[in-house]
Amino acid sequence: MSKPSVLIIGGGVFGTSTAYHLAQRGYTNVTVVDRFAPPSRDSAGTDLNKVIRADYPNPYYAKLGLETLSVWKDPESLFKGLYRETGWIMGGHQETNQWLENAKILADKTGREGVEYLSKEQMKKRWPALTGDFPDWTNLYSPRAGWVPSGQALLRMAKAAEDMGVRYITGASGQIKTLVYDQDNTCKGAVAVNGQYHSADKIIVSAGAGLPALLKGARTDVKAETSVICVIQLEPHEIEKYNGIPIIDDFEQGKDGMATDLNFRICPYPNTGNLIIATAGSNHGFKFLPVIGKYVADLVEDKLDAGLKDLWKWKFGEKPADFQDPHPYPRRDLEELTGWKGRNAPAGGKLPWTWSRSRI
Structure with missing residues (x-):
């Protein structure tokens, strides 16, 4: 039996990983549309680096x-040579301890x-380059965590997907303006800003922060938010001084699709036929680039684990009773920031793209 054709809207972490894993499973008609070529400038995952860790209070994410x-570290994997194991210190405070x-x-x-708690004295003794006061910090050290150059990783996976036959459509033809539905509210395809129509048997939206613009009703669960980096x-001389210290993440504080409960949305879109949502990285999705597409493919084939189905389902704005926010601080609208004009942001607010391309 032949595999259905698949249209993936968005070439970021979820879209790229999904395309790759579908191609691995024998899907021969997979198309990714995005206004940028890989690694997409619209993707929150296209960056200098991202932290890779397994530290979660939720057992599903910890297992994932x-x-x-294991894939990042595998010397035979697609991502060989990219992972740097530096360790990671999570600095908590009263609200996040x-x-x-x-x-x-x-x-x-x-x-x-x-994985252990360290006092600031223990931290300074182990890494003398750390000289700050670290006031009121609770420090949890995870030695097996690290980081990868994320833009390079995205580009590698996209190229591997293309090598397996995945087609990428970019520019005005890949910038989606609207989704198309029939009289039964079944999604049939999408129209780009230049008028080009794309259709497929299966439609997957992996638009990240762009999801609410495509689906107004999506705002119940996903919003476009940015973090200060x-x-x-x-x-x-500073490189020599700080070489060897772990990543330090103060939980006090790129644009991403943020879910209300910080769980991904990998599920059918409610009250709509043939439309799968696979997005909402919520500032912690990149690390799962090597594997997350496998679970989206499971959903496409109706064999996703029941526990993951429940974790990633559409929740209509409701948060689980045991919801924990590692960053429980007030959000502000960009227009509230004094002097925000956007004119000083290079390349539309992102880093120069030659970096990711030149170091593959």
């Missing part, structure tokens, strides 16, 4: 984290060695 870590504690409890239960270019 270990699965994806419970998240850390639950992550620590789960790490202990699953036998992950070396600071990138500092080190001088040569």
Whole structure:
């Protein structure tokens, strides 16, 4: 029996991984549409680097984290040579210490060695380059965490997908303006800004922060949000000084599709036929690039694990009773920021794209 054709809207983390895994399963008619060629500038995953870790209070994500870590570390995998194991220090505060504690409890239960709390004195003794006061920090150290150059990883996977026959349509033909439905509210395809019509047997929307613009009703569960990121270019003597210290993440504080409960949305879109949502990385989705498409493919083939179905279902804005936000701080609209004009943002607010392409 022949496999259905698949149209994937969005060439970021979820879209790229899904295309790759579908092609691996023998799908020969898979098309990814995006206004940018890989690695897509619209993707929250297209960046200098992203943290890779398995530290979660939720057992599903912790298990997926270990699965994806094994791929990142595999010297024979598609991503060989990209993973840097540096360790990771999670700095919690009063509002976030419970998240850390639950992550620590789960790490202990699953036998992950070396995950431990460190005092600021212990941190400074182990890494003398750390000289700050770290006021009121609760520090959870995870030694097996690390980072990867994320733009390069996305590009590798997209190229591998293309090598297996996946077709990428970019530019005005790949920038989707609207979805098309029949009289029964079944999604049949999508129209690009230049008027080109794309259709397929299966439609998957992996548009990230662009999801609410395509589906107004999606705002119940997914919103476009940005996080404040600071990138500092080190001088040569600073590189030598800080070489060997772990990643330090202060939980106090790119644009991404943020789910109301920070869980991905990998599910049929409610009250709509033939429309699958696979997006909402919620600032922690990139690490799963090697494996997340496998689970989207499972949903396409109606064999996704029941627990994951429940975790990633459409929730109409409701949060689970045990919801934990690692960043429980007020959100602000960009228009509230004094002097925000956007004119100083290079390349539409992202980093120069030659970086990801030149270091593959």
